Amino acid sequence: MNGYEHYKLAEKYAGMAHSAYDSADMAAIAQVHATLALAAATADANNFKRDLYAGNGEELPEKTARRTSFAEKSSAAANDFI
Incomplete structure (x- = not known):
């Protein structure tokens, strides 16, 4: 899974956390995927x-x-000044 896929999953789970019964679990999963997306971006931008x-x-x-x-x-600034 690459960074972009982790980012999309983080968005998905963050949206689910807003309306889900176990919102804390969904928010935790979203946070994990967001962290993995950041790590992937940092490792290989x-x-x-x-x-x-x-x-x-x-x-x-x-x-x-x-x-x-x-x-x-x-040099360009000096030539412009003269």
Whole structure:
């Protein structure tokens, strides 16, 4: 079970805890799944992100260009000032 599946189960059990007879049990189960989802996300954030997009039927966005370095920013600012 991946992080996204744990997250969905946590949502499901949290909703059931609101209206269930044994709401404390459902809330505990929801909390366990939420903790496992967090652990999965922390352990492998890239796979979690890919699974999250796949679970929503979307594709990963393309990587953006890296930020410019401090030296490049300083050089550009100096040229703008002159």
